[in-house]
Amino acid sequence: MSAASADVKMMKSNYLDLKNGTAKCKLCQKIIKTSGNSTNMSSHIKNKHYDTFVKCMQKKVSMKFRENQTIEQSFRNIEALKDNGQKANEIYEAIVFMICRDNMPVRCVEKEGLTHLLKKCVPQFKMPGRSKITTMIEEKYSKSVDAVKKILSEVEDVAFTCDAVTITNSSRSFLTITAHFINKECLESICLMAARMDQISDDENSDDQGDSLEKAHNRSIVKVDGSENRELKMYLSLPQTSWESNPIMFWSSYKAAMPGLSKLALRYLTTPGSSVPSERLASAIKCVVCDSRSRMTDTHKTERVFLKSLNSKYWS
Known part of the structure; x- marks a missing residue:
């Protein structure tokens, strides 16, 4: 607040009914013409109520003194x-x-x-210097990874997408892995890794992976019993919502009434409806890896892509 605005506020505190270009003095009930400024009000307080005017000036000096910084x-x-x-x-x-x-x-x-x-x-x-900034980016990456791990451990379902990206005017190709999850009724995405295709190990048994994926799919199938039949009837009896409504918020609000269907719906809503979120995050590797950064290590590339995809609220 400026000094002028503070003066006006102090003077107006001694008046009532500040409208139509007039003001009524609280002390003597006299009507004063303001003419759009506080000059007449200040003059009236100074000439007719000098003790009040002195108190206002003392308060003004005290406010200015508080605004000035001390040596400490x-x-x-x-x-x-x-x-x-x-x-x-x-x-x-x-x-x-x-x-x-x-x-x-x-x-x-x-x-x-x-x-x-x-x-x-x-x-x-x-x-x-650049060396200190590089160290700070590494430290920020380490802290952010711990924060994201904690968030992912608290959510119920996580969907992963993979994208292969080839750098323009280069033979280098990268594989990015993006995690999609629902946090506080909002679908979020974070690019967890960006690795060069020629550095990815293929020693893992594909048959074991396929078997684990099949088991995971079978576990996600909910068997319909009597209670879930009741939930289904309740859901079908609800009125249709508009296209603009948020399905995540809808099912989150019905967790208590339809726990089985809500859990199943949120599990499938975790998977994005299109490839746009994952492709947008995967395209960050094209900006990070360029000809002017030929000395950047693969570890630093992963750090930069991860931090670029990180939501601003997770930086604090």
Whole structure:
């Protein structure tokens, strides 16, 4: 709040019925013409109610004094911008977020433009080098993986999709694995891995994999008994919802009334209805892997693709 707006607010606190260009003084009930400003109100308080005017001025000085930083606060702010300071860590986090989400090269922290911008905005802040940013990305990846593991352990069903991506003007091909799950009535997707096709091991027995997939499918089939028959009749008796309604929210709201059908419906709704979500995340590998980043290791590629696909709310 500016000083002028604070003055106006203090003066108006002594008046009633501020409308139609007039105001009524609380102290003497006199009608004052405001003419769209507080000059007449201030003059009336000063000339007719000087004690109240002095109190307003004292309050104004007290507000200004509180707004000014003390020497201790100034030193504390300087310390916060040093290495490992609270404010410095927040800026480091913002830089890592910018690089990963906007798919910028790590060397951008050494570019003149970004360095000049931060020097103007935060003069005491020291821009980190590319090696430190790389280390921070690795640490952020490790923490984010732990957070995602915790989330996936709490959800009931997870659907996985695989996409093969070939880099333009290159013979390199990558396999991306994307996880789809429902979290707080919202379908979310995260790209878990991006590996080169020639590095994927084929030592695993395909027959065992097929058998496990078949068993998983059989376990997902719900046998209809008397209670589920009742749930089915209840579901068929419900009125039709509009096309714009969210099916995940619908079945989440009917968990108590139809537990069997709700569980089955949410299990199949976990699988996206089209390949758009997985293809959108898989295409991130084309941006990460480019000719200007020929020295990027496969581990760093996986980290960058994972962090780029991570929802913003999981960064905090």
